[in-house]
Amino acid sequence: MTTLPDTLTAALADVAVDTVPPGIEAGLVVEPHTAEDLARIVRAAADHGVAVTPVGSGSTLRGADAAIAVVTGGLAGVIDYQPDDLTIVVGVGTTLGALDDVLDERGLSAILPETSPDRTVGGVVATSSSGYRRLGYGPTRDRILEVTMVTGYGEIVRAGGRLVKNVTGYDLSRLVTGSLGSLGIIASVCFKLWPVTQQRRTVTVDDAGAALVETFRPVAVLETEAGSTVYLQGDPTTMDEQVRHLRGDAVEGFTWPDVPASPVRIVMNVPPRSLTAAISEVRAAGVGRFVAQHGVGVIELGVDAFDESLVDALRSWAETHGGSLIASAPGLTSAQRWGAPPDTIEIQRRMKHLFDPAGICNPGVLPGGL
Amino acid sequence: MSLTSDLERLLGPGRVRHHPLDVAVFAKDAGVVPGSVLAAVLPETTQEVAAIVRLANRHEVPIVPRGAGTGLAGGAVPTEPGLLVVLTRFTSIEDVDTVGRTAWVGPGVINLDLSRALTGEGLHFAPDPSSQSACTIGGNVGTNAGGPHCLADGTTVAHIYAAELVTPSGDVVVVGGEAPDTPGLDLRAVVVGSEGTLGIVTRVLVRLMQSPPDVATLLIGFPSVESAAATVSDVIASGLIPAALEMMDKRMVAAVENFVHAGYPTDAAAVLLAEVTGPTSTVLADTERIADIAREHGADDVRIATDDDERALLWKGRKSAFGAVAQAAPDYYLHDTVVPRTRLVEVMNQIYEIGDRYGLMMLNVFHAGDGNLHPLVAFDAKEPGMLERVQAAAKEMVKASIEVGGSLSGEHGIGFEKRDLMPLVFSAVDLDAQARVKEAFDPLGLMNPDKVLPSGSRCFDAAGVRL
Numbered sequence: 001m002t003t004l005p006d007t008l009t010a011a012l013a014d015v016a017v018d019t020v021p022p023g024i025e026a027g028l029v030v031e032p033h034t035a036e037d038l039a040r041i042v043r044a045a046a047d048h049g050v051a052v053t054p055v056g057s058g059s060t061l062r063g064a065d066a067a068i069a070v071v072t073g074g075l076a077g078v079i080d081y082q083p084d085d086l087t088i089v090v091g092v093g094t095t096l097g098a099l100d101d102v103l104d105e106r107g108l109s110a111i112l113p114e115t116s117p118d119r120t121v122g123g124v125v126a127t128s129s130s131g132y133r134r135l136g137y138g139p140t141r142d143r144i145l146e147v148t149m150v151t152g153y154g155e156i157v158r159a160g161g162r163l164v165k166n167v168t169g170y171d172l173s174r175l176v177t178g179s180l181g182s183l184g185i186i187a188s189v190c191f192k193l194w195p196v197t198q199q200r201r202t203v204t205v206d207d208a209g210a211a212l213v214e215t216f217r218p219v220a221v222l223e224t225e226a227g228s229t230v231y232l233q234g235d236p237t238t239m240d241e242q243v244r245h246l247r248g249d250a251v252e253g254f255t256w257p258d259v260p261a262s263p264v265r266i267v268m269n270v271p272p273r274s275l276t277a278a279i280s281e282v283r284a285a286g287v288g289r290f291v292a293q294h295g296v297g298v299i300e301l302g303v304d305a306f307d308e309s310l311v312d313a314l315r316s317w318a319e320t321h322g323g324s325l326i327a328s329a330p331g332l333t334s335a336q337r338w339g340a341p342p343d344t345i346e347i348q349r350r351m352k353h354l355f356d357p358a359g360i361c362n363p364g365v366l367p368g369g370l
Numbered sequence: 371m372s373l374t375s376d377l378e379r380l381l382g383p384g385r386v387r388h389h390p391l392d393v394a395v396f397a398k399d400a401g402v403v404p405g406s407v408l409a410a411v412l413p414e415t416t417q418e419v420a421a422i423v424r425l426a427n428r429h430e431v432p433i434v435p436r437g438a439g440t441g442l443a444g445g446a447v448p449t450e451p452g453l454l455v456v457l458t459r460f461t462s463i464e465d466v467d468t469v470g471r472t473a474w475v476g477p478g479v480i481n482l483d484l485s486r487a488l489t490g491e492g493l494h495f496a497p498d499p500s501s502q503s504a505c506t507i508g509g510n511v512g513t514n515a516g517g518p519h520c521l522a523d524g525t526t527v528a529h530i531y532a533a534e535l536v537t538p539s540g541d542v543v544v545v546g547g548e549a550p551d552t553p554g555l556d557l558r559a560v561v562v563g564s565e566g567t568l569g570i571v572t573r574v575l576v577r578l579m580q581s582p583p584d585v586a587t588l589l590i591g592f593p594s595v596e597s598a599a600a601t602v603s604d605v606i607a608s609g610l611i612p613a614a615l616e617m618m619d620k621r622m623v624a625a626v627e628n629f630v631h632a633g634y635p636t637d638a639a640a641v642l643l644a645e646v647t648g649p650t651s652t653v654l655a656d657t658e659r660i661a662d663i664a665r666e667h668g669a670d671d672v673r674i675a676t677d678d679d680e681r682a683l684l685w686k687g688r689k690s691a692f693g694a695v696a697q698a699a700p701d702y703y704l705h706d707t708v709v710p711r712t713r714l715v716e717v718m719n720q721i722y723e724i725g726d727r728y729g730l731m732m733l734n735v736f737h738a739g740d741g742n743l744h745p746l747v748a749f750d751a752k753e754p755g756m757l758e759r760v761q762a763a764a765k766e767m768v769k770a771s772i773e774v775g776g777s778l779s780g781e782h783g784i785g786f787e788k789r790d791l792m793p794l795v796f797s798a799v800d801l802d803a804q805a806r807v808k809e810a811f812d813p814l815g816l817m818n819p820d821k822v823l824p825s826g827s828r829c830f831d832a833a834g835v836r837l
Contacts, residue, residue: 082710082712084603084606084711084712085712128551134550139550139551142527142528155799156799157799158796158797158800159804162710162775163708163709163710163777164711165525165742166780167513167563167779167783167784168777168792169796169804169822170804171559174556175560175807183555195606195608196609212469213469216580216582216648216649217648234648235656237651237655238652238655241649269549269550269551270549271472272467272470272471272472273469273470295470295471296550297470298551321549322547323548323549324553326551344543344544344555345554346541347557347810348554348555350809351806351807351810354806355806367553367554
């Protein structure tokens, strides 16, 4: 770990904290409380050529060990909640659980990942994580309306708008979603909300593929090693008919698969039409636990360790079928994480350089080692 | 060798239009900004588009992509003498995947034609702007088009999984992909809504939606605009997001009814056109809920379309709103502004007030569910000083929208027309960041210049300006 220049540690003394988040190695840990604090941190880092990485709950992908870890707990809380307009602006340090507590009162939801209440909004946005309700609601990125961030050159930039419909310029909020802290650090996010007061049912079925085709807009159709389930919501009479048609067993509410925590996370992304075949490949490769989303094309693999030959085989299959396999675990190279660099690497390289000219924002975190 | 002769060698003379009479047709879109066209070309393949772009680069001539030219903001109109690349011949619909619910579509496919072609599969393309019988998918991608059914389904960006793009330097790349969560930066999401300034889209992988088994369309007359707006709020607050919620004011209804004769209630202060979709039991429950809430707010005229023809007629009324206005005056100026839904009535009243002050007749139609207003001014441009009054009033109306937390465009885009208003919404630093997005794709600035961002937006250098 490089020793940081005195001028840098002095400049950031007022935002430095002693508590090092678990699993993080950094020369300095800072906790900003405002976007202005964050801007000062990034500018100082850029001026000294020292890498910064944002840390939420610590479950997010990280690039090379960063000299400065920016914990986002001080950027938590509701900034602007407009339930009648179906929008909410929150700081990135807000946990998903805390967000749900605020939204539950009015029966609203941002439809974020369902099973990790301790994750932060910033982590979800930076990794563009979607939950299981993606089939019915679309991915998380479709619900990000506005972002305020500090770019890699230290400016506070607002992009998008707190409106559910908007085409006003280049939507940076969409670019920065999923950018893994490579273009800067997000300070706050505005989400589009949905009412979620309808009744819900979880239906166990034999054939997920048939259920997908025959049911009108289910919220999710999942398949795990234990079986397949269809998730319905809406009017009870309609759901009665749907359950009858599916010939499945229904329980009230949504019961999501229980995915045990693991230091290794592997996700295969394939075209939805190839999902069933992909599941066969996963099974044949000996993977015992998985959650596959029909109609979406995402399969999360349940593994405890990074097995290079397994990853290579499944990645090769996914890429041949027009998809990808993304692995995250401590100490992976960019190629091990991402596989083949994207088609658009030249444009991405220019974008990265324009937003992070000093190369300090999670360097190496993007595919192609950007 | 001139650009046009190089292009003729590439495409043959028939597909290179540079005669003044030919290009006059291409020098305008549906808006008010006239342009300057050196030549218009009609390619038929991606490789031709790439070759055209490389030729334009060699001659340092700006390029402007164009679909059907139905845009309202001057997005497809070259501001300086430029080469228009017309994509209307890219009309293929291929690889329709009924399991994955996707299709690869040429940018020249007309929006309504796409949905019609898929009726047999029980699928459709959700974005449905009023111009859908003329506008192209490429144009929809360029403006992140909306339409009444985007309330529940989202705008175009939520319905594009991938796009094949010819970059401003003439390379061919694919942004997004057939599988979800393409690794790396989400360039796809930036290309959608970029108004032809980041490259030329030559193929699109569209998301298709399951067509609903049943549908009900309601036409409700209200004694006041406030009661109509309150109904919209209460419907949404009850947990129901209908497929569409459109509102028209009394003047607009009068124009529409005179044109379409759909039986719109002409003595209502405001009319709500609502649509609910889904399985029959859901449609029945939702229809009842909307009707009940409307009656609670004083609606005495609740009409539910009883068959497809009646449904189509009610929608024809809504979708011909702009054309219907031609009966009132020879010219019209259509605004596109978006505000938080709860501020709609307030802004609408301000718009009437501004109209009164400038002596202009305002008619209103809007996407009530998502706060996207389309105030329309009917006028005669030949009247002395009229155009200036219309433009001055327009600027005040935009400011009124922004003051309540709105933005410059809900669905038509910024184009040329609104670029100088961008500083009303974004700071110089914000605009500089947006200019970097543009620069990453188009370092030379040849692709549709002078659109979206005001000139001089890229003002901070890499070292930044320290305050």
